[in-house]
Structures are given as C-alpha cells and as structure tokens.
Amino acid sequence: xxxxxPDRFTALVTPPADRSAPALWFAFQGAQILVxxxxxxxxxxxxxxxxxxxxxxxxxxxxxxxxxxxxxxxxLEEGSMPPEGMQWSGLRALFGxxxxxxxxxxxxxxxxxxxxxxxxxxxxCDVYRDPAR
Numbered sequence: 865x866x867x868x869x870p871d872r873f874t875a876l877v878t879p880p881a882d883r884s885a886p887a888l889w890f891a892f893q894g895a896q897i898l899v900x901x902x903x904x905x906x907x908x909x910x911x912x913x914x915x916x917x918x919x920x921x922x923x924x925x926x927x928x929x930x931x932x933x934x935x936x937x938x939x940l941e942e943g944s945m946p947p948e949g950m951q952w953s954g955l956r957a958l959f960g961x962x963x964x965x966x967x968x969x970x971x972x973x974x975x976x977x978x979x980x981x982x983x984x985x986x987x988x989c990d991v992y993r994d995p996a997r
Contacts, residue, residue: 869972870965872931879926880934886910887934888966890973891921893944896952897970899962906962908970909950914938917947925976930965937973939981 869875889909891898899906910933914921921938928935946952955970962970985992 868968870930870968872965873935873969874928876926876928879936883912883934885933886912887936888930888969889914890927890935890937890970890977891919891940892938892974892977893940893942893952895954895974897955897958897974898940898946898950899953899958900950901953901961904961906953906958908962908966909947914940917950919944919947923977923980925980927969927973927976930969935969935973937977939977 887910889898889911891909891914897908899908901907909917911917914924914936919940921940924936924938926934927937955967955974958967958970983993
C-alpha cells in the first residue's frame with residue numbers, strides 16, 4: 865500500500881551524534897516539497913546537511929532511517945528559491961513519479977513539519993514553546 869509506513873523505515877527521535885553518509889531531506893516551503901525531477905521521475909535531495917545546497921532550514925526534525933539512510937524533515941523560509949536542479953512540488957503531483965517509500969515518508973514528514981510550524985506557541989497561554997526544553 866502506497867501510504868503505509870515502509871517496511872524498511874524505522875521511526876526515531878534522536879539523530880545520530882555523527883553521520884558520514886548523506887541523509888534524505890524532506891524540505892518544505894508551506895505545502896510544497898523540494899524535489900529533483902526529470903521528465904518522469906522525482907526524488908528528494910540527499911546530503912549531509914541542507915546547507916550543502918546553500919539553504920538554511922528554519923527548523924528541522926529527525927524522522928528515523930529508511931534502510932540504512934537517515935531521514936530528516938525541515939521547513940525552509942517562504943519565498944526561498946529552490947537550489948539549482950531542484951524545484952518545488954505539491955505532494956499530489958509526485959504520486960506515481962516518486963518511489964512509494966519516499967512518497968509515504970514525504971506525507972509523514974509534511975505532517976511533522978506542519979505540526980511543528982503550527983505549534984510554536986502554547987494553545988492555552990500563548991507562550992512560546994522552546995523546543996530545546
């Protein structure tokens with residue numbers, strides 16, 4: 865099933881202390897995800913850090929591992945230009961052109977980024993929620 869959590873995915877909370885291999889980055893600007901796309905296929909960027917592409921995330925969250933590859937989700941500033949060779953895409957537009965595992969994780973990543981973006985302040989007292997605590 866396309867929207868099911870991939871068998872090879874292990875959800876984790878704490879990122880590894882040191883990484884030597886590129887991670888998958890599910891980067892969002894609003895509801896748009898950053899992808900590399902050719903005429904028929906799309907994939908998410910892979911790098912040690914999003915800074916490798918010249919962009920600085922506002923916030924990022926560790927998702928876990930897909931097989932042996934670490935996965936992160938992040939939010940980029942509104943109005944950010946996509947790095948060279950990449951473009952913004954809606955998730956629906958990726959259906960059928962991206963690997964099913966990546967499609968399912970992109971949906972999960974969007975939900976986490978959206979939750980983090982919309983829960984910066986306490987819903988009861990409106991005090992800033994410090995993610996470091």
